Amino acid sequence: xxxxxxxxxxxxxxxRGKALRAFASWYLARYYRPTxx
Numbered sequence: 001x002x003x004x005x006x007x008x009x010x011x012x013x014x015x016r017g018k019a020l021r022a023f024a025s026w027y028l029a030r031y032y033r034p035t036x037x
Contacts, residue, residue, distance in 0.1 A: 002010070011017035 011020075
């Protein structure tokens with residue numbers, strides 16, 4: 001059951017988890033600038 005799933009499993013199928021991954025991907029593509037060093 002859903003109650004028996006671990007947190008990673010729940011996040012993999014939850015709307016919130018999917019939205020967070022999509023946002024992180026968009027944010028990194030738009031704003032991430034590797035530092036030179």
